[in-house]
Amino acid sequence: MNILFFLHPKADLAYIYDYHTVRQALEIMEHYKYSCVPILNKEGKYVGTITEGDLLWGLKKHGILNIREAENVSIMKIERRCDYLPVSINADMEDLVKRAMEQNFVPVEDDQHFFIGIVTRRDIIGYLNDKAKGSDNSGD
Numbered sequence: 001m002n003i004l005f006f007l008h009p010k011a012d013l014a015y016i017y018d019y020h021t022v023r024q025a026l027e028i029m030e031h032y033k034y035s036c037v038p039i040l041n042k043e044g045k046y047v048g049t050i051t052e053g054d055l056l057w058g059l060k061k062h063g064i065l066n067i068r069e070a071e072n073v074s075i076m077k078i079e080r081r082c083d084y085l086p087v088s089i090n091a092d093m094e095d096l097v098k099r100a101m102e103q104n105f106v107p108v109e110d111d112q113h114f115f116i117g118i119v120t121r122r123d124i125i126g127y128l129n130d131k132a133k134g135s136d137n138s139g140d
Contacts, residue, residue: 003087003089003091003092003096007108007116008118009117010044010116010117014028014032014034015028015038015039016037016075017040018040018041018074019042019074019075021073021075022059022074023067023070023071024075025037025050025055025075029055035051035104036051037049038084038115043114045114046113048080049080049082049083049107051080054081055078057081058073058078084099084103084104085103086106086109086115087099088110089109090111096124100125105121
């Protein structure tokens with residue numbers, strides 16, 4: 001199975017750039033109601049992932065108590081607990097499943113390491129569920 005079948009393209013996603021501020025990241029995440037978003041550099045390459053938890057602990061660490069103060073802190077100053085590991089567009093389903101076991105989504109990069117989208121854990125579980133149902137019915 002080609003992972004492009006599951007791809008949510010970059011154009012349909014919320015993400016932030018590594019030059020954004022904490023306030024911009026908070027506003028993007030609030031607007032789209034995402035708890036975790038990819039971080040890209042200005043060339044469009046995947047840099048990492050930021051979560052609500054990362055932001056919360058970063059606000060505490062930096063002593064940021066109001067949104068105006070968050071305008072002056074680069075998102076890259078916020079320590080990230082972990083970055084979601086990306087896969088290549090040529091990855092197989094096994095690689096995708098392994099990553100999805102540890103991550104809510106799997107970032108996908110093209111051959112030149114440009115971010116092209118994500119595959120969600122939900123889509124992978126749905127596919128595997130449908131496949132399992134098909135296997136169960138094949139013996140009847």
